Amino acid sequence: MTGLLYALASLGAFALVAGIVLAIAQKVFHIEGDPMVDKLDALLPQTQCGQCGYPGCKPYATAVACGEADVNHCVPGGERTMLQIADLMGVEPKDLEAEPVAPMLAFVREDECIGCTLCIKACPVDAIIGAPKQYHTVIADHCTGCTLCVEPCPVDCIDMLMKPELIEHWSWPLPDTKRAQLGHERREQHAGHG
Amino acid sequence: MTEIALILLSSVLVNNFVLTKFLGICPFLGTSSKVETAVGMSFAVMFVMTVASTVSWLVQQYVLIPLELEYLQTIFFILIIAALVQFIEMMIHKTSPVLYQGLGIFLPLITTNCAVLGVAILNVQQEQTFLTSALYGFGAAVGFALVLILFAGLRERIEVAPVPTLFKGSPLALITAGMMSLAFMGFSGLVKF
Numbered sequence: 132m133t134g135l136l137y138a139l140a141s142l143g144a145f146a147l148v149a150g151i152v153l154a155i156a157q158k159v160f161h162i163e164g165d166p167m168v169d170k171l172d173a174l175l176p177q178t179q180c181g182q183c184g185y186p187g188c189k190p191y192a193t194a195v196a197c198g199e200a201d202v203n204h205c206v207p208g209g210e211r212t213m214l215q216i217a218d219l220m221g222v223e224p225k226d227l228e229a230e231p232v233a234p235m236l237a238f239v240r241e242d243e244c245i246g247c248t249l250c251i252k253a254c255p256v257d258a259i260i261g262a263p264k265q266y267h268t269v270i271a272d273h274c275t276g277c278t279l280c281v282e283p284c285p286v287d288c289i290d291m292l293m294k295p296e297l298i299e300h301w302s303w304p305l306p307d308t309k310r311a312q313l314g315h316e317r318r319e320q321h322a323g324h325g
Numbered sequence: 326m327t328e329i330a331l332i333l334l335s336s337v338l339v340n341n342f343v344l345t346k347f348l349g350i351c352p353f354l355g356t357s358s359k360v361e362t363a364v365g366m367s368f369a370v371m372f373v374m375t376v377a378s379t380v381s382w383l384v385q386q387y388v389l390i391p392l393e394l395e396y397l398q399t400i401f402f403i404l405i406i407a408a409l410v411q412f413i414e415m416m417i418h419k420t421s422p423v424l425y426q427g428l429g430i431f432l433p434l435i436t437t438n439c440a441v442l443g444v445a446i447l448n449v450q451q452e453q454t455f456l457t458s459a460l461y462g463f464g465a466a467v468g469f470a471l472v473l474i475l476f477a478g479l480r481e482r483i484e485v486a487p488v489p490t491l492f493k494g495s496p497l498a499l500i501t502a503g504m505m506s507l508a509f510m511g512f513s514g515l516v517k518f
Contacts, residue, residue: 134394149404153412156411
């Protein structure tokens with residue numbers, strides 16, 4: 132029994148000493164990260180969708196901070212994020228590279244879904260629920276419409292639908308913009324059906 | 326004096342850890358594609374091996390033997406090595422970010438470099454004194470460094486040589502390592518036991 136106690140105490144004491152030494156070393160060899168990268172990263176939507184051409188939000192933030200990338204590549208962030216980034220970087224705002232598109236929403240056709248879970252793994256915001264060999268479905272509120280789940284689906288049962296425009300998110304679109312045009316088309320379509 | 330020279334000679338050339346004991350093969354193949362990273366790796370391993378062998382000797386003599394805890398040898402030694410590697414990782418990250426990038430995953434992997442643990446355990450098994458165990462650790466590290474840098478130099482030249490596609494890359498690296506090993510086996514005739 133005492134042997135066990137000695138063993139635990141000595142190992143614990145040794146680990147403690149090593150931990151303290153490492154903690155001091157951490158302070159001594161502290162590395163100042165680029166504060167700009169963290170600030171930019173905080174502005175980005177953290178969907179890690181990769182639509183900017185970088186493997187995630189942090190790499191894009193790093194690229195913007197060192198001037199490699201333009202401020203206007205973040206698709207989910209839209210115009211608002213672009214303006215914030217431009218403001219932080221002190222550069223002129225640029226038009227969004229991607230055409231402002233109508234907000235999309237992924238939809239799994241459940242009768243065709245084979246329950247392979249590949250789309251669940253692809254989803255950067257965990258908006259797809261399901262289990263192996265069970266139908267998957269998309270949580271509409273969480274879906275950012277990034278289309279990353281469409282490619283991995285082996286049976287092509289994911290459709291990108293237009294996100295229904297909710298009254299609480301609706302605002303009057305500026306005239307002569309893509310969004311106004313889309314709204315117009317939508318109203319026309321609706322009138323046609325009615 | 327002769328003893329010191331003998332220990333160094335033995336651990337650097339005759340009982341070279343990489344080429345005659347076949348310990349630490351992973352970083353030997355992994356970090357040898359460029360001489361620059363090989364040199365950095367060599368110094369990191371040299372530091373870790375020397376300090377690890379002395380600290381583990383001290384722990385063995387003043388903690389494990391008095392408390393009759395020799396059965397905890399492996400876990401203690403691994404703890405020492407892991408802490409040392411963490412320390413040197415922070416140091417390299419601070420002092421030379423380029424080297425840090427170059428070494429990449431192989432820097433934290435020194436923790437699992439069997440040559441480091443091997444030196445510590447062999448020191449205990451051979452019942453070395455404090456000085457000889459430190460020398461043995463240092464010698465083994467110098468041997469590792471020598472072989473790693475030589476091998477990196479060879480690989481850099483082989484990279485630009487016209488070799489059959491079949492042998493390009495890893496196969497030729499492994500063949501080269503085998504031939505170096507054969508050459509180092511020749512050193513075993515250097516000391517008559």
